[in-house]
Amino acid sequence: MMNHQALLLFALLFLLTPRLHLSARDSLDEATALLAVKTSLSSSNPYSALSSWNLSASPDHCRWSYIQCSSAGHVSSLDLSSLNLSGPVPSTLSLLPSLQFLNLSNNLFNGSFPSSFSLLSNLQVLDLYNNNLTGPLPLEVANLTDMRHLHLGGNFFTGEIPKVYGRWPKIEYLALSGNELTGDIPSEIGNLTTLRQLYLGYFNSFSGGIPIEIGNLTSLVRLDMASCGLTGEIPPQIGNLSKLDTLFLQVNALAGNLPAEIGNMGSLKSLDLSNNLISGEIPSNFEKLENLTLLNLFRNRLHSSIPSFIGDLPNLEVLQLWENNFTGAIPEGLGLSGHLQLLDLSSNRLTGTLPPNLCFGNQLHTIITLGNFLFGPIPDSLGECMSLARIRMGENYINGTIPEKLFTLPNLMQVELQDNLLTGGFPDTGKSLISPSLGQISLSNNRLMGSLPLSIGNFSGLQKLLLDHNWLTGRVPPSIGRLSQLSKLDISFNNLSGDITPEISTCKSLTFLDLSNNNLSGEIPNRISSMRILNYLNLSKNHLVGPIPQSLSTMQSLTSVDFSYNNLSGMVPTTGQFGYFNATSFLGNPNLCGAYLTPCPLTNAERPRHSIGSLSSGAKLILVITLLVASIAFAVAAVIKARKLKQSSLSERAWKLTAFQRLDFTCDEVLDCIKEENMIGKGGAGVVYKGTMPNGVHVAVKRLPAHNSSSHDHGFSAEIQTLGRIRHRHIVRLLGYCTNGVSNLLVYEYMPNGSLGEVLHGKKGGAYLHWETRYKIAVEAAKGLCYLHHDCSPPILHRDVKSNNILLDGEFEAHVADFGLAKFLRDSGASECMSAIAGSYGYIAPEYAYTLKVDEKSDVYSFGVVLLELVTGKRPVGEFGDGVDIVQWVRTTIASSKDGGLLKILDTRLPAEPLHEATHLFYVAMLCVEEQSVERPTMREVVQILTDLPRPTESKEEESGIEKSTGDVAKLDDTKDLLSI
Structure with missing residues (x-):
């Protein structure tokens, strides 16, 4: 421990001497x-980090670690x-006036910037990236005239960029991105x-456009002002930046034409102006790039045509012109x-044929x-394009x-050729x-004919196979049956015949199977019941005969079936999920009977049962003895339980508080809060x-289920320490925890x-949760x-997003x-909390059922369900019947809407x-x-897309925008093509 008197004396000397000049004798200081x-620093173990x-x-x-000194022995660098x-950022750092390099990035510093830093007159590099700093x-x-590198990005700074930020005479690097800045970008930046x-860029929200003075920055090599609310036109003065190799202005509201002066930027390598309101044509001057x-x-x-010189650019690797x-x-x-590596020209009005040399250098991976x-x-x-991974040419x-x-290419992952005229x-x-990476083949709505080859079983990695609406026989x-990874198979609306091959049941990953509208015959294989995660089964409009196998009623995963319009006979199963299906799933089968259809004739199954009075004397004696033994067993169990409760009560007397900030209790x-009248919530993760x-x-006090073992906490303390150190504006802060072992x-x-679920679905029905708030x-x-997934080390998976x-807050x-609690409950042995580990019904991603693993993409799926709740106002399950959840309901409703589109599902x-x-x-x-x-x-991409909110178009377009947009649900994957770059 340091000498506090010495520290106090040093601080006094500092206050009495406005400018402290160090010499060799000041080494101790x-x-x-x-x-x-x-x-002054805090961490899980600051004395270990700086031991x-x-x-x-x-x-x-x-x-000492992380320190470099000058030849005179003074601290010049601190990383x-x-x-x-x-x-808070330690203000005592200003007691190191010889400091030239200071890097505090990627920590959890909070509070405002220390004013004492103005004393660091020799500072040349200051990096505070990715902390939680607030204030202006x-x-x-601005007074640090030697500043060359300043990074204040990735914090929560607010307000405008000060005009005095145009004073630095030597600065080479300036990053203010990823904050919450507003106002205009000052013209003084041009100095x-x-x-x-x-x-x-990124998360800032400026109110104006790009200042014309930006053209004065002729030494610029990289300019990134993406996703920060810019409006107006791109100033032609930007063409003065002849040394620029990267210009990022995407995800703004920039309008007007593309300045021809951009063509004068001969060093330019990366140009991204996507997601704006730019109109007109591509200037001919761009051929000089x-x-x-x-x-x-x-x-x-x-609009207009894509200039031919675009095809002649000698170094072009990525070309994305979609949605123009x-x-x-x-x-x-x-x-x-x-x-050429990536080409995306989708959602335009292009005509003609595909150029023959797209893969001339064998570099193309996505078209x-x-x-x-x-x-x-x-x-x-x-x-023959060996590099090709994704080909999407549908519609x-x-x-x-x-x-x-094509299908034998070694790197192929995705083939989409649906809605064409292929033969x-x-x-x-x-x-x-x-x-083995080929995961999706979509050939729906073409004119393919002939039979499926036996070699189809070689596609071992296939997850989706869509061949519906063709002429296959x-x-x-x-x-x-060898397609063990297949999760969706749709061969409906063809002319397939013969029996349903029983081997299809070996596709254990199938969740969706549609064989409807064919000429299939024979009986439904019993083995289908072994497909334990099958959700959707459609065998309608074939020539199937025989009964619906009773074994299908044991499939708890089935949420939708359709056996209609076949020649099936016998009784419809009534147990399991079959108790929830509609009669329409069984229509068109005259010989079917049951609860949904005509009553079945009585069988021997309804024989009267024997009463106890009919039992023999020996049987009665055995029954009495059995009851007596059971009573004794229950009594012994009660005594054992009472002893355990008493021991538990004694152990619960010694509580220890671990605080993650200063607490006044x-x-x-805290224990005084644990009363029934104070309870505000209850779930698998505990009572609140x-x-x-x-x-x-x-x-809010959450009482977690007790550990199975009192000898140790199964790593709970170490894990909860991680949660306690997390500081983020949009994450509930864990103040501390009490434990007694x-x-x-x-x-x-x-x-x-309260919670979004309570507000949206509670007694007030979300009526006062207006759209802007949603x-x-x-x-x-x-x-x-996003912070949990991408900015925590190690990343934290939520596992129960809902x-x-x-x-x-107020x-x-x-x-x-509740992030991370599912993992802690699992590690601590609380087996009764499976809902918290696996997620909550209605939010669980499809892959969980067959992988039994949760990853960050499972969290993304659950978050998507939350977004659908915000749009529709409906609960994830329970409002749609027949075991249908909100995702299935939305897809079905949108697909079946001819004139209402998205209006059909919006919260009324x-x-x-x-x-x-x-x-x-x-x-x-x-x-x-x-x-x-x-x-x-990823969640980082979700944040980017959500904040990339398009501006409303002209009134006529806005009136029809819902119908137009919802008609393009099949094209939603296009957005992710941007994100893959």
């Missing part, structure tokens, strides 16, 4: 200052990054002529440079052209046959090796009580407005989950709660809502609830 820094900071062990402070430190941007740093990198490797202009209002109004043909030379008017065959060269007029070798058969790959080959005062501490502060009481900050809650909850675990600001209690916002939130929700986890975005 520097060491004392560092020890003061150490004392070498000890005068007894090492008198020379220049040898405390990523040490999990928390609390510090004015003090920083030495600047090489400028980052102002010969160093360009990335060109993203998607989601704008560009481009017409005409795709440039013929595209791909000839040999560098997406869906939603155009392309015709002609798929180039044979794509069938065009492409004809001809599928290239023979020929499903390619027979013979004994060729199939990429013959039998379903038994080899299909004790465990006894509201408590009022002696100082008047309200808290058996029970645990978690003390949280109290949220007066959208705000969606963004805030997403930020909280509306009841999103709590609302201002209806969202806070994620809302007086009004911006249709473009409702559409956008619905888009994000559907991305999150994709069946295949690999197709869902």
